[in-house]
Amino acid sequence: MAFEGLTERLQNAMKTLRGKGKVSESDLRETMREIRLALLEADVNFDVVKTFVKTVRDRAMGSKVLDGLNPAQQIVKIVNEELTKTMGSDASELNKSPKIPTIIMMVGLQGAGKTTTAGKLANKLKTEQHARPLFIAADVYRPAAIDQLEQVAKQIDVPVFQLGTDVDPVEIVRQGLAKAEADKNDYVIIDTAGRLQIDEQLMDELANIKKLADPTEILLVVDAMTGQNAVNTATGFNDKLDITGVVLTKLDGDTRGGAALSIRAVTGKPIKFVGEGEKMSDLDTFHPDRMASRILGMGDMLTLIEKAQQVSDEKRAADLEQKMRENSFDFNDFLDQMDQMNKMGGMESIMKMIPGLANNPALANAQIDPKDLAHMRATVYSMTPQEREHPDVLNPSRRRRIAAGAGRPVQEVNRMIKQFDQMKKMMKQMSNGNMGALDQMVPGGLGGMMGSGSGMSGRLGKMAVNRMVRQTKKNKKKRLKKNKRRR
The missing domain is CATH 3.40.50.300 (P-loop containing nucleotide triphosphate hydrolases)
Structure with missing residues (x-):
């Protein structure tokens, strides 16, 4: 995807600043050197790079950022503002003639x-x-x-x-x-x-x-x-x-x-x-x-919201919310949600716009194979209308028939149904106001269903994936303690 190399280099350039209570001039010089190299490697015009780096350095020094609170955050803020300014500051609308056409x-x-x-x-x-x-x-x-x-x-x-x-x-x-x-x-x-x-x-x-x-x-x-x-x-x-x-x-x-x-x-x-x-x-x-x-x-939440608005339908959204509250979300709804995500650019595109998940190391290799989505779709289409609307009827014999119809291993069908059930529970908790439900979602939830191998967190910040990992470890410790007591 676009800018991945530049993003990684810029993040690495500013990594040395994070966690420091104070940033020295030598720290700033080293960071500016890395930013310059990152921009040049991204094929940015040399004169533009020279002006950009000088402006960031002068602003950081001139406004006494180094002696202030959270100097690393302030430098990131300056870099963000100067990047925006370099690319034009504001969106430019299409000009329209006063006369037609x-x-x-x-x-x-x-x-x-x-x-x-x-x-x-x-x-x-x-x-x-x-x-x-x-x-x-x-x-x-x-x-x-x-x-x-x-x-x-x-x-x-x-x-x-x-x-x-x-x-x-x-x-x-x-x-x-x-x-x-x-x-x-x-x-x-x-x-x-x-x-x-x-x-x-x-x-x-x-x-x-x-x-x-x-x-x-x-x-x-x-x-x-x-x-x-x-x-x-x-x-x-x-x-x-x-x-x-x-x-x-x-x-x-x-x-x-x-x-x-x-x-x-x-x-x-x-x-x-x-x-x-x-x-x-x-x-x-x-x-x-x-x-x-x-x-x-x-991330880029505003663009993500705009994309969601373009593909959403108010009545369908209200119907989906009602189904979440009643815990009646079924495989027909699941297919509909897959279609909407595809219209928004796919799961990978969506995740890159979410703050904290964009270019998160834990998700760096979470490539979503389009074949996985096709297999899931084939699995759902192999179900009868009754099975799609009432997933509870999916007993072992039905699952074997669905697997044969979709040309997939029965273990894969079982895993998909299990993950679907987990997602249903999470959506039910969310609809009741428990936004922490997303944070408790273990790897293998919605993200796992999409082939990423990692569930998505409710907090759209940097701690999202880490929380899921911690929660998984806690759940594992609880199971171990429970097993010891039983013995």
Whole structure:
């Protein structure tokens, strides 16, 4: 996932400060050195790193942080604030034209995900603003570019204006804008051509389209996985076109984070959106403060809440709460919850947004195998409607039949049912106001069902996993004492 390497390095850099009642200047120097190395390794622009480290060091020294209370926490706070500032401080909204339509010009190099991002943006406008966007297919050079745009548009039911590959792109845009005006489309998204690298011919064409269309937004799509090259691309396009914003794609890949930390500082233009996934819904507004918290392993609860709100249904949520209170949560509800978590990006994505669980060493290797989820789903689908609604009827013979139907060992089915029962008990306790129930949940609960090998804790802080481990040890000691008494 994005930023994991940077997060680990930054956490290690500040580890020496933790637990110290006082931080010396030499401690601060060593920490700043490690932070500098961490940022450079993440492919952050050298000048940005130099300015960042100097600012953090000056603030720590100038405000007498070293002599104050909790100096380590104050330095982490300064690092967090400066990371946020480097990436732009506040989220940057999409500009809207006072007259219809608002014209958005998508630009970028080949392979950055420009066409897919255009589809995600149109989908976002449709779902959040009930907009009526129109695509203009102005890439007449790349093989099958128009076909790709039409396939993307079909997924989200958005019309495409195209005149084939033998017409000049500027003329296509001219006629496309006339079509949008006639059809009263409130947004026009122009999918322009890309190249493998910036060249004069490409820039002249884009400049001509800009002159004709007078777009409200010129969004540059860059591949976050290219690191410093993404910053160089942004600088090149900005110098020629004066872009209004950047969209970072493939942020869910093995990216080191350098582009996100450098682009705003180098170009002065904001990152407006980030793409993390292949689905049309996987485009999020870029929040510098939330990203800074994620980079420092502090989680991102606001984004998690927003994702939950997007996939939740008030009536279904109320029905689920009632079932929890009545202890009637069944396997149909369990499947529904799995679907909702999948829509939110999956269990791994959710855990990384929870403070304390994000990049927690105890969960570092808790990779969730999609096959485990598929096996669980197959197991539930092998049950009869009665068995799903009334798990208590699952006797040994029924379990053997379910295992055969799902093609899984009966031991795996038994383990899943046991974990389901544990989760039911925990949810019942929670619904009665006992939030400590989550802390008492031993490894193998909901997390175990998801293949992580570790249950989730109710406290969304750093002590979550440790508490579960301690509770497990306590339970083990109690069992040992009980066994001794019996003897």
